[in-house]
Amino acid sequence: MNAARVDEVVGEFVNLKKRGVNLLGLCPFHNEKTPSFTVSPAKGIYKCFGCGKAGNSVNFIMDHESLSYPEALRYLADKYNIEIEETVLAKEEIEQKTERDSLYILMSAAQKYYSERLHEDEEGKTIALTYLKERALTPKTIEGFQLGWSSLGRDDFSQWAIKNGYNREYLVKTGMSFETEQGSLFDRFRERIMFPIHNIAGKIVGFGGRILRSNAKEAKYINSPETDIYNKSKILYGLFQARKAIRQRDEALLVEGYMDVLALHQAGIEHAVASSGTSLTDDQLRLVKRFTDNITFLFDGDAAGQKAALRAIDMALELELNVKMLLLPADHDPDSFVKAYDIEYVEQYFKDHSQNFIAFRIGLLPEDVLRDPIKKSEIVREMLNSVVLIKDIIKRNLYLREISKLLDFDEKVLNDELRRMAASKFKKDNKAPDLTLAEPQVISQEQAIRSQATAVNQEKQLLKVLLLYGSRMYTDDMTSAQFIYRETSGMEWENDHCRILFERYREATEQENNLADVNFLIHDQPEEMRRFVYDVITERYQLSPGWEKFLRRTVVSPDANYKEEVKSAIGYLKFTKISKIVEENQKGVALLETDEAIDELFMLQQVLLNMRKQLAVELGIG
Numbered sequence: 252m253n254a255a256r257v258d259e260v261v262g263e264f265v266n267l268k269k270r271g272v273n274l275l276g277l278c279p280f281h282n283e284k285t286p287s288f289t290v291s292p293a294k295g296i297y298k299c300f301g302c303g304k305a306g307n308s309v310n311f312i313m314d315h316e317s318l319s320y321p322e323a324l325r326y327l328a329d330k331y332n333i334e335i336e337e338t339v340l341a342k343e344e345i346e347q348k349t350e351r352d353s354l355y356i357l358m359s360a361a362q363k364y365y366s367e368r369l370h371e372d373e374e375g376k377t378i379a380l381t382y383l384k385e386r387a388l389t390p391k392t393i394e395g396f397q398l399g400w401s402s403l404g405r406d407d408f409s410q411w412a413i414k415n416g417y418n419r420e421y422l423v424k425t426g427m428s429f430e431t432e433q434g435s436l437f438d439r440f441r442e443r444i445m446f447p448i449h450n451i452a453g454k455i456v457g458f459g460g461r462i463l464r465s466n467a468k469e470a471k472y473i474n475s476p477e478t479d480i481y482n483k484s485k486i487l488y489g490l491f492q493a494r495k496a497i498r499q500r501d502e503a504l505l506v507e508g509y510m511d512v513l514a515l516h517q518a519g520i521e522h523a524v525a526s527s528g529t530s531l532t533d534d535q536l537r538l539v540k541r542f543t544d545n546i547t548f549l550f551d552g553d554a555a556g557q558k559a560a561l562r563a564i565d566m567a568l569e570l571e572l573n574v575k576m577l578l579l580p581a582d583h584d585p586d587s588f589v590k591a592y593d594i595e596y597v598e599q600y601f602k603d604h605s606q607n608f609i610a611f612r613i614g615l616l617p618e619d620v621l622r623d624p625i626k627k628s629e630i631v632r633e634m635l636n637s638v639v640l641i642k643d644i645i646k647r648n649l650y651l652r653e654i655s656k657l658l659d660f661d662e663k664v665l666n667d668e669l670r671r672m673a674a675s676k677f678k679k680d681n682k683a684p685d686l687t688l689a690e691p692q693v694i695s696q697e698q699a700i701r702s703q704a705t706a707v708n709q710e711k712q713l714l715k716v717l718l719l720y721g722s723r724m725y726t727d728d729m730t731s732a733q734f735i736y737r738e739t740s741g742m743e744w745e746n747d748h749c750r751i752l753f754e755r756y757r758e759a760t761e762q763e764n765n766l767a768d769v770n771f772l773i774h775d776q777p778e779e780m781r782r783f784v785y786d787v788i789t790e791r792y793q794l795s796p797g798w799e800k801f802l803r804r805t806v807v808s809p810d811a812n813y814k815e816e817v818k819s820a821i822g823y824l825k826f827t828k829i830s831k832i833v834e835e836n837q838k839g840v841a842l843l844e845t846d847e848a849i850d851e852l853f854m855l856q857q858v859l860l861n862m863r864k865q866l867a868v869e870l871g872i873g
């Protein structure tokens with residue numbers, strides 16, 4: 252525990268910035284845009300103000316890597332070169348380990364096996380190692396990326412694994428072996444250079460295998476299939492090796508191939524990663540965003556590469572990443588480029604040729620396009636479609652200016668068009684959640700609640716049930732109105748009309764101990780107030796039809812069940828108000844200076860989060 256400093260342990264996975272005595276970053280346990288994940292080196296703990304997770308170095312590793320307590324200790328011991336004495340696992344114990352663990356163990360054993368084939372077998376040495384040397388890879392790179400070699404035999408690895416006590420079920424599950432109908436096993440990877448694929452904790456989750464001889468019949472690369480431990484869309488090849496450099500340079504370099512990553516790292520450009528086995532995904536970019544806000548794409552200049560680049564730009568902009576594009580001279584890929592030039596030249600070239608995405612896109616256009624007004628306006632619109640994804644208004648304007656300058660286009664016209672696009676995008680983004688797309692996640696439901704149900708709407712809904720059902724009994728000795736007063740005492744209103752009407756109604760009912768009704772409330776009010784009241788009692792502020800469907804609840808008619816209406820109006824109002832405070836606290840963390848203040852806020856936050864969870868359960872939205 253003394254060695255495993257929380258800032259170092261967490262810092263491997265989270266991009267932390269200094270804030271007062273603490274460090275602050277984006278929480279790795281939930282999706283957040285405003286950093287509220289704090290790490291206190293002095294206390295050795297982390298806390299997230301968004302989701303409430305907290306703990307020390309060991310807890311972090313357990314949570315983040317889904318490890319058990321002893322495994323987390325092993326992980327940390329390994330990181331800090333502390334030796335742990337462990338009894339060797341017996342064959343039975345291997346079987347008893349949890350399944351995910353077993354898969355990890357198998358993959359790690361496979362890596363060692365394949366590396367041994369590369370370095371020890373005659374065939375491996377003469378064919379594969381020679382090939383890697385021809386491609387100018389140094390022993391250090393081969394070692395660092397744990398490369399290996401799968402031999403020619405149809406079941407060499409499978410046999411070895413079975414003989415050494417590995418469960419055949421896991422061999423099949425990891426996709427390392429295929430099982431025939433007769434029940435015999437054969438290897439997925441044969442006669443290939445083996446590239447282990449690591450998750451960010453450094454565990455091997457899959458392999459890529461490159462064929463040696465070019466051979467039209469077989470794919471150049473094959474990859475492990477998706478498994479319980481290998482989610483392709485959430486893994487970047489090389490990130491485990493690159494993460495320190497990414498943090499130091501505050502930038503990630505995204506390239507296409509395994510070989511490119513290796514060559515770049517070897518040349519000293521260690522912030523390079525590749526998306527392997529899939530085209531680039533949103534989740535992979537989120538992974539990058541944990542370490543840096545800046546990404547440079549280095550794609551091939553061919554048509555496929557260009558298409559991939561355009562897609563990647565928009566995805567990255569939407570995640571509020573700062574995007575740069577790099578094109579290499581024709582006939583070069585990163586691998587050949589770093590081998591052809593020395594590192595100073597390469598670094599300088601990268602610096603000089605990084606372009607923003609606007610300049611990049613314009614650079615791709617054939618000459619004549621810009622002379623054709625129709626084509627040119629199409630291009631402008633396409634680029635605005637990307638710019639509109641940027642949330643930061645200052646950056647947005649800088650890009651507008653860039654388009655205006657490079658394409659000689661009136662900035663004001665661009666600005667008007669962008670606004671129109673932004674408005675229609677806003678409408679589209681804020682429509683009722685689409686059931687077919689909505690993921691069954693608490694977080695998306697909460698987000699939906701926040702966008703659909705503003706505090707003001709909830710206040711109106713509460714006022715509505717008060718006016719409509721206030722006089723009816725809620726329990727044997729309490730009217731609905733009295734119940735509402737009790738539940739909302741001390742509450743601060745956002746909407747003045749609601750506050751005034753609520754107070755007026757309350758005074759009337761409390762003083763005379765009799766029934767106020769809507770007409771009483773508005774008989775001496777100005778026109779505007781009367782209209783407000785009628786709007787309130789005729790509109791539904793709580794649940795839109797789409798929202799009801801979203802919650803998969805049939806909504807009972809209000810009159811038949813006014814108690815439910817009263818209860819849920821209060822519930823939603825509380826939920827919304829608490830959510831708002833939670834959010835404000837989250838933003839507020841960054842401003843706090845002392846540990847005491849942070850502790851206090853954190854305690855409050857825990858209480859609020861618990862209350863909110865409880866409410867969500869009661870409302871059936873948890």
Ligand code: GTP
Nearest residue numbers: 470471472473474507508509510511526527528586
């Ligand atoms: P070298 O050809 O040895 O330089 O490897 P490379 O990594 O540069 O490969 P290349 O540029 O041809 O392709 C880029 C990436 O696309 C590879 O690293 C693989 O991830 C992927 N890829 C290439 N060919 C195949 C294939 O046949 N099948 C699959 N599944 N992926 C491939």
Ligand code: MN
Nearest residue numbers: 508510584586
């Ligand atoms: Mn290549």
